[in-house]
Structures are given as C-alpha cells and as structure tokens.
Amino acid sequence: MTPDQALETFIDQFLKLHPKSSQPDWFTTHTNLARDTANKPNKCCFSIVALPKKNLKEGEWYEEVHGREVVAEFLPGTNEKVYVISEAKSQVLVVFKAEIDLDTSEVNIIVNEDLSQITPDKLVKLR
Known part of the structure; x- marks a missing residue:
C-alpha cells in the first residue's frame, strides 16, 4: 500500500464511523487534515484536527x-x-486520528471524538 492509498483508507474509515449525513454543519469549515511526519517504518498516521x-x-x-x-x-x-x-x-484539537500499516492495511484508530460534543464557536473557522 502506498501513502496515497493509506490516506484513502483513512478517509474511508472516518466516513464509516462519521458518514457525511451525520457530520455537523461546522465540520468542513473548522477542520483540516494533517499527516504525522514522525518516521515509523511502514506506517502512515493521519489526523483530522481543529484549532481552538x-x-x-x-x-x-x-x-x-x-x-x-x-x-x-x-x-x-x-x-x-x-x-x-x-x-x-x-494547541490543536484532534478530532480523529488513525495509523495505517502499509504492509497489512490494518487501521489502528487512536482518537475518535464524538463530533456532536464539540462546540464549534470555540473553534477557529479555517475556511
């Protein structure tokens, strides 16, 4: 699996847990996608983050x-x-974070916040 395929896997996993129809209105304007740049052999770690x-x-x-x-x-x-x-x-608020093994395609979810419990007026609008 390539890092680009790992990103697709990450997004697929997020959408399984948080379908677009269940995402709050603020989600697309107040979050960004980030990639952890720590070098872990054969692993890619991605996060969806917001800025308080x-x-x-x-x-x-x-x-x-x-x-x-x-x-x-x-x-x-x-x-x-x-x-x-x-x-x-x-400081950033990590909304969702997962690590993908490039050899096995295994997804390890590290953070999975309940989007309905996040107060958008305490977050910076990013777009």
Whole structure:
C-alpha cells in the first residue's frame, strides 16, 4: 500500500464511523487534515484536527478574512490594524486520528471524538 492509498483508507474509515449525513454543519469549515511526519517504518498516521480559539489579549479580536477567522489588533501608537499571522505553537484539537500499516492495511484508530460534543464557536473557522 502506498501513502496515497493509506490516506484513502483513512478517509474511508472516518466516513464509516462519521458518514457525511451525520457530520455537523461546522465540520468542513473548522477542520483540516494533517499527516504525522514522525518516521515509523511502514506506517502512515493521519489526523483530522481543529484549532481552538485562543484567549485573546486586550485589544485583539477575531475577524473573518477570505472566509477564515484570524486574530486582528491595532498597532500601539499608530492605530494601524494588523493581523496576527503566527504566535507560539498553537494547541490543536484532534478530532480523529488513525495509523495505517502499509504492509497489512490494518487501521489502528487512536482518537475518535464524538463530533456532536464539540462546540464549534470555540473553534477557529479555517475556511
């Protein structure tokens, strides 16, 4: 099995457990697909992740830009609005994670959150 086939297996497994008809409205706009880059021989690990909103500092707010929520603030002294592109490492919420064995096609589910228990207004809109 190739890594591309492993990705297909990952998505198939996710959809068996969470059919599109049962996914909440926020799911496609608030999640991303990620691949674990840790080198494990003959294994591929994929995750579906969401980004929790950070605790904003005074003077910061979330603003939608091109369909995505970003943190905005005014520069002190100039009142020029800027967007915070990146800060220290962000925590991510792993919604679903599975490891696929490339030799056997075995799927090991590591994380499988109940989508109905996730509060979308506490997540960053990614698209």
